[in-house]
Amino acid sequence: MGALPLTLDALHRARQRVTPGTAGPLTASEWAENVAGHPLDEWQKAFLDDPADDQLLLCSRQVGKTLATSLRSGWIVRNGGLVIAIAPTQRQSSLVFGLLSAHLKADGADVTRATQTTIELGNGGIAHCLPGDRPSSIRGLTLRHDGPSALVIDEAAYIRETLWPSLSPMLAAAPDAGQIMLTTPCGPAGRFHAAWTDPDADEWSRVKVTAYECPRISERFLRSERARLGDEMFRQEYLAEFVSPSGAYFSAGLIESVFGGGAGVDEMFAEEEGTE
Numbered sequence: 001m002g003a004l005p006l007t008l009d010a011l012h013r014a015r016q017r018v019t020p021g022t023a024g025p026l027t028a029s030e031w032a033e034n035v036a037g038h039p040l041d042e043w044q045k046a047f048l049d050d051p052a053d054d055q056l057l058l059c060s061r062q063v064g065k066t067l068a069t070s071l072r073s074g075w076i077v078r079n080g081g082l083v084i085a086i087a088p089t090q091r092q093s094s095l096v097f098g099l100l101s102a103h104l105k106a107d108g109a110d111v112t113r114a115t116q117t118t119i120e121l122g123n124g125g126i127a128h129c130l131p132g133d134r135p136s137s138i139r140g141l142t143l144r145h146d147g148p149s150a151l152v153i154d155e156a157a158y159i160r161e162t163l164w165p166s167l168s169p170m171l172a173a174a175p176d177a178g179q180i181m182l183t184t185p186c187g188p189a190g191r192f193h194a195a196w197t198d199p200d201a202d203e204w205s206r207v208k209v210t211a212y213e214c215p216r217i218s219e220r221f222l223r224s225e226r227a228r229l230g231d232e233m234f235r236q237e238y239l240a241e242f243v244s245p246s247g248a249y250f251s252a253g254l255i256e257s258v259f260g261g262g263a264g265v266d267e268m269f270a271e272e273e274g275t276e
Contacts, residue, residue: 027048027049028048028071028072028075029044029045029046029048031075031078031107032044032045032048032072032074032075033045034107035071035074035103035104035106035107036067036071036103036106037106040064040068040071041063041064041214041215043068043207043213044064044067044068044071046207047068047072048068048072048075050205050207052178052204052205053150053176053177053178053179053203054178054179054180054203054204055178055179055180055181055205055206055207056181056182056195056196056204056205056206056207057069057180057181057182057183057207057209058182058184058185058192058196058206058207058208058209058240059182059183059184059207059208059209059240060184060209060210060211060214060217060237060238060239060240061184061211061238062211062214062216062217063209063210063211063213063214063217065182065209066095066096066099066154066182069096069152069154069180069182070096070099070100070103071099071103072180073096073100073127073150073152073180074100074103074104074107074127076125076148076149076150077100077104077109077119077121077125077126077127078104078107078109078121078125079123079125079147079148080121080123080124080125080146080147080148081125081126081145081147081148081149081150082125082126082127082143082145082147082148082149082150083100083127083128083152084128084130084141084143084149084151084152084170085097085100085127085128085130085152085153085154086129086130086131086132086138086151086152086154086159086163086167087129087131087132087153087154087155088131088132088154088158088159088160089131089132090131090133092131092154093117093129093130093131093132093154094129096129096152096154097116097117097119097127097129100119100129101114101119104119104121109125110123117129117130124146124147125147126145132159132160132163135162135163135166138163138167138170139166139169141170142169142170142173142174143170143171143173143174143177144173144177145174148176148178149174149176149177149178150177150178150179150180151167151170151171151177151178151179151180152179152180152181152182153167153179153180153181153182154183155182155183155184156181156182156190156191157183157185157187157190157192157193158183158186159190159191161190181195184236184237185236185240185241185242185243186236187236187242187243187244187245188242188243188244193242196242197242209240210238210240211238211239212238212239217238222234222238225237225238226238232245232246
């Protein structure tokens, strides 16, 4: 049987086991709070300190999953590693890259090269943040690196099926590379859903965070959202459940633009905030 999703209490206990004393070196979460400039949620700190290379984050909207993942990515790059981060669209990719770059600059990193999609450090650390709506920009990249490396896939449930054949070869010559997939669910289908529900996929560390576990989201707001969205959509967006819808959430045109070649994912995420 595969690993079950960790509860927040279990994550906190796990973090306590790997956190050194005050005289020791910084942990990933301690570094992250320093560069972020504010305290992180307990699940974020435990996720950052999780020793697992392969991680699945199944989260409500607005709980801080992109922030946490950009901090973990920054930690890898800061320590001489390679991160290739993929998001469904250019806008989302730019958000991840902006957060990651800001963390490294706040850390005083020795940035030797910076473009709109790549940042390189003097210690060999590299990050590429690329949109998933242009597979040609991804082909040929590899996660083979002298230091640690990771493939990060933001909003993995919304990545087009046609992109996955371009992602898998990155891992071919990098057997030690990690994978981090994070998302809000999009129905019981797709690569993320398959990884999350596979009882034999023991390599994944699974974390689930609902809106009720985020101190910044009020119950009053959630009551309003449940009334506005209806039960099915609310459970998907805020309880992070793989809902089998009784009716379509999105128009046929929007779905076609997302999965058939358009940029409709931006429309779905139009209200997302920069620190999600």
